[in-house]
Amino acid sequence: MLNLKINGVDVQVEEGSTILDAAKKAGVYIPTLCHREDLKAMGVCRLCVVEVKGAKTLQASCVTPAAEGMEVRTNTPFIRKARKTILELILSNHPMECPTCLRNGNCELQKLSSQLNITEMPFEGERSRYEKDETTPAIVRDPNKCILCRRCVNVCNDIQGIGVLEPHHRGFRTSIDPSFCEGLYRMPCSQCGQCVMACPTGALTERDDTEKVFEALADPNKFVVVQTAPAVRVALGEAFGMEPGSIVTGQMVAALRKLGFDRVFDTDFTADLTIMEEGSEFIERLEAGGKLPLITSCSPGWIKFCEHFYPEFLDNLSTCKSPQQMMGALIKTYYAAKAGLNPENIVVVSVMPCTAKKFEAQRGEMVSSGYIDVDIAITTRELSRMIKEMGIDISKLEPEEYDLPLGISTGAGVIFGATGGVMEAAIRTAYELVSGKELEDINFTPVRGLNGIKEAELAINGTILKAAVAHGLANARKLLEAVKAGQKTYHFIEVMACPGGCLGGGGQIIPTDNDVRQKRMQAIYEADKSMRLRKSHENPAVQQLYRDFLIKPLSHRAHELLHTDYTPRPRVLARE
Amino acid sequence: MPDKNIFDVSDEDLIWVEQQVDKHGKKKGELIQILRDVQEHFGFIPRKVQVRLSELLDVTLSEIYSIVTFYAFFSLKPKGKYQISCCKGTACYVRGAEKIIEKISQYLKIQPGDTTDDGLFSLDVIRCLGACGLGPVMMINDDVYARLKPEDITGIISRYEPPFRDYSEVMRQQREEAKTKEKFAVEPSRRLAPI
Numbered sequence: 001m002l003n004l005k006i007n008g009v010d011v012q013v014e015e016g017s018t019i020l021d022a023a024k025k026a027g028v029y030i031p032t033l034c035h036r037e038d039l040k041a042m043g044v045c046r047l048c049v050v051e052v053k054g055a056k057t058l059q060a061s062c063v064t065p066a067a068e069g070m071e072v073r074t075n076t077p078f079i080r081k082a083r084k085t086i087l088e089l090i091l092s093n094h095p096m097e098c099p100t101c102l103r104n105g106n107c108e109l110q111k112l113s114s115q116l117n118i119t120e121m122p123f124e125g126e127r128s129r130y131e132k133d134e135t136t137p138a139i140v141r142d143p144n145k146c147i148l149c150r151r152c153v154n155v156c157n158d159i160q161g162i163g164v165l166e167p168h169h170r171g172f173r174t175s176i177d178p179s180f181c182e183g184l185y186r187m188p189c190s191q192c193g194q195c196v197m198a199c200p201t202g203a204l205t206e207r208d209d210t211e212k213v214f215e216a217l218a219d220p221n222k223f224v225v226v227q228t229a230p231a232v233r234v235a236l237g238e239a240f241g242m243e244p245g246s247i248v249t250g251q252m253v254a255a256l257r258k259l260g261f262d263r264v265f266d267t268d269f270t271a272d273l274t275i276m277e278e279g280s281e282f283i284e285r286l287e288a289g290g291k292l293p294l295i296t297s298c299s300p301g302w303i304k305f306c307e308h309f310y311p312e313f314l315d316n317l318s319t320c321k322s323p324q325q326m327m328g329a330l331i332k333t334y335y336a337a338k339a340g341l342n343p344e345n346i347v348v349v350s351v352m353p354c355t356a357k358k359f360e361a362q363r364g365e366m367v368s369s370g371y372i373d374v375d376i377a378i379t380t381r382e383l384s385r386m387i388k389e390m391g392i393d394i395s396k397l398e399p400e401e402y403d404l405p406l407g408i409s410t411g412a413g414v415i416f417g418a419t420g421g422v423m424e425a426a427i428r429t430a431y432e433l434v435s436g437k438e439l440e441d442i443n444f445t446p447v448r449g450l451n452g453i454k455e456a457e458l459a460i461n462g463t464i465l466k467a468a469v470a471h472g473l474a475n476a477r478k479l480l481e482a483v484k485a486g487q488k489t490y491h492f493i494e495v496m497a498c499p500g501g502c503l504g505g506g507g508q509i510i511p512t513d514n515d516v517r518q519k520r521m522q523a524i525y526e527a528d529k530s531m532r533l534r535k536s537h538e539n540p541a542v543q544q545l546y547r548d549f550l551i552k553p554l555s556h557r558a559h560e561l562l563h564t565d566y567t568p569r570p571r572v573l574a575r576e
Numbered sequence: 577m578p579d580k581n582i583f584d585v586s587d588e589d590l591i592w593v594e595q596q597v598d599k600h601g602k603k604k605g606e607l608i609q610i611l612r613d614v615q616e617h618f619g620f621i622p623r624k625v626q627v628r629l630s631e632l633l634d635v636t637l638s639e640i641y642s643i644v645t646f647y648a649f650f651s652l653k654p655k656g657k658y659q660i661s662c663c664k665g666t667a668c669y670v671r672g673a674e675k676i677i678e679k680i681s682q683y684l685k686i687q688p689g690d691t692t693d694d695g696l697f698s699l700d701v702i703r704c705l706g707a708c709g710l711g712p713v714m715m716i717n718d719d720v721y722a723r724l725k726p727e728d729i730t731g732i733i734s735r736y737e738p739p740f741r742d743y744s745e746v747m748r749q750q751r752e753e754a755k756t757k758e759k760f761a762v763e764p765s766r767r768l769a770p771i
């Protein structure tokens with residue numbers, strides 16, 4: 001233990017702590033910008049400077065280790081001035097487009113400027129100007145707004161194990177870019193959006209598709225159907241000032257009706273359907289000696305990553321489309337026929353916690369209904385902006401129910417939103433289908449929680465099945481390397497591209513940190529517990545779908561509509 | 577702006593790169609040393625070589641590119657067929673060298689340190705050519721142009737642009753002319769490295 005004094009207050013911290021940690025413990029607030037708890041500290045912005053007795057210069061508290069007997073001051077007039085100057089210098093090379101910026105009202109730079117009382121711009125001079133990168137369907141980069149904090153660099157490198165973004169050039173010309181300062185589309189970017197979640201400013205954002213949705217809603221000839229993913233309901237409330245972990249399912253459905261959607265369906269329904277298809281695929285592979293481990297395919301960021309970096313595992317991927325795409329294909333076939341609609345006039349909008357879903361929706365293969373299965377994919381953030389734009393106060397709405405029949409779901413569909421959820425849902429169903437017995441404890445806890453890689457075993461009819469769960473693509477990489485090297489063998493692997501699974505997805509409400517992830521996760525398992533039905537095969541609407549339309553899992557029609565294939569992708573796109 | 581690089585390398589070149597990697601060892605720590613060799617060999621670090629190195633050394637392409645753009649020692653493009661060196665030494669600076677550089681940049685659509693996509697021109701800003709009295713001064717290969725005004729630039733550069741004419745004669749005449757008009761030699765004693 002180390003003893004130090006911060007602003008005259010004694011604190012004790014563990015060896016290896018930074019001054020910032022110590023200040024936190026002492027209840028002293030130090031403003032930070034480039035620092036983020038879950039990423040490695042870079043110490044590049046210098047906003048967190050403090051005075052350390054005996055040191056010649058100001059020290060960046062986020063990277064300076066605490067030492068025995070240290071005396072630290074955080075609020076002297078000198079520091080106050082230095083801090084202001086640092087921020088003013090950052091702002092002097094910033095476009096100041098707040099009113100038209102996607103991060104307006106939710107920007108750390110903006111918040112700090114207000115907090116540090118910046119009221120004028122003392123520095124004038126040249127500003128760097130860059131082209132906006134709008135080359136991918138999901139992520140928009142506006143390097144003009146970049147403050148070079150490198151948080152995205154660390155996320156992409158360390159959490160996602162990809163390393164698409166890196167600082168290039170130096171001095172005034174420094175920019176955070178993909179290699180060769182080219183468009184992101186040339187790079188093996190998974191479109192996961194975790195860099196967007198980490199960015200303190202509007203330099204990295206999702207592509208905003210809300211205008212397209214409003215247009216469809218305003219068109220009297222269009223029948224606009226919306227589906228909402230499992231993890232949206234546990235995060236949307238945060239955009240309206242609610243506590244992380246508030247479950248707003250009913251209010252969200254009500255708000256969507258108010259926005260003018262003709263039908264509101266639940267992606268949880270197709271999550272249940274995924275379990276039926278993927279579970280059957282697993283049993284088939286197990287019995288017929290097919291390729292194992294079977295790896296889940298509902299996370300489009302993971303799929304793209306696998307196509308770029310692990311083409312040798314493409315045959316291991318489940319051929320099931322993600323729930324979003326299954327829903328799109330069903331709405332334009334099954335539901336259209338049932339409701340007597342011309343699929344040509346149907347617009348399917350999906351609300352997803354994910355940016356990669358935008359990429360997935362425009363993949364060439366996703367047209368099995370004869371039309372584009374999902375027309376527009378928007379994120380939780382975009383939905384929150386639409387609701388705000390229409391002046392709807394979500395907290396004042398009476399909860400409403402999803403429409404039938406594609407709005408009926410089970411607890412198994414709900415937990416898709418958390419890491420380990422797909423595995424747990426699959427186990428609930430596979431166990432009962434294979435053994436014919438009822439599962440004793442429906443809560444399969446070994447796969448829950450925020451550990452990067454989780455392992456579990458389950459005996460079904462005397463066979464021990466080994467399962468693993470990874471979230472965050474760096475963890476997926478670790479797991480796959482171990483499988484490749486033969487150090488580990490599994491029957492079934494679940495991978496989610498984003499830390500925490502969809503609840504921490506790249507389209508979720510900002511800020512998202514481990515604390516928030518934990519709370520959303522709790523909410524998901526609570527929602528699961530409160531459901532009457534908690535196993536996918538018990539979903540009556542899914543059963544009916546098989547009776548009336550698909551006949552049985554893995555049938556010819558199911559294959560046509562609900563399954564897909566994958567293409568190896570290069571690590572870098574060649575020049576045309 | 578994306579850094580364009582049309583200056584490609586052949587398969588043999590890539591084999592040469594692989595040999596260098598074998599020589600140094602397939603270690604991430606050797607990256608800078610290997611890049612130095614590549615720079616010396618090609619005069620720049622071609623895009624394909626960076627991609628190949630990232631595969632061979634298991635380093636992300638972005639990281640390699642980051643190193644290449646950080647150190648002034650490395651360049652992304654070979655020098656142009658015509659190397660324009662524009663002086664920004666003190667004397668030239670006060671006589672408006674900045675405007676000249678700006679004009680060249682604008683006309684060729686490249687920044688100092690860069691090469692045009694057709695490989696024809698590269699632009700470097702250098703310090704004092706030793707012709708301070710004649711500032712602002714620039715050189716295109718061995719040809720010296722003095723007392724520049726921004727409006728001269730287009731005309732001068734276009735002399736080197738295709739369709740090519742034989743300018744050596746024109747240049748010789750100009751040099752002679754300059755010598756008779758000015759009392760001092762316009763040939764610089766030495767060229768200093770770019771800033």
Ligand code: SF4
Binds near residue numbers: 099203
């Ligand atoms: S990034 Fe932040 S400070 Fe910059 S324009 Fe956007 S809202 Fe304003």
Ligand code: SF4
Binds near residue numbers: 139156163164188194
């Ligand atoms: S979207 Fe994901 S993979 Fe792409 S640059 Fe951002 S963090 Fe990296």
Ligand code: SF4
Binds near residue numbers: 145147152199200
């Ligand atoms: S893009 Fe955003 S996260 Fe990345 S360095 Fe710039 S400001 Fe930081």
Ligand code: FES
Binds near residue numbers: 034062
């Ligand atoms: S927060 Fe410490 S240097 Fe940026």
Ligand code: FES
Binds near residue numbers: 666
């Ligand atoms: S300053 Fe330009 S030649 Fe000396």
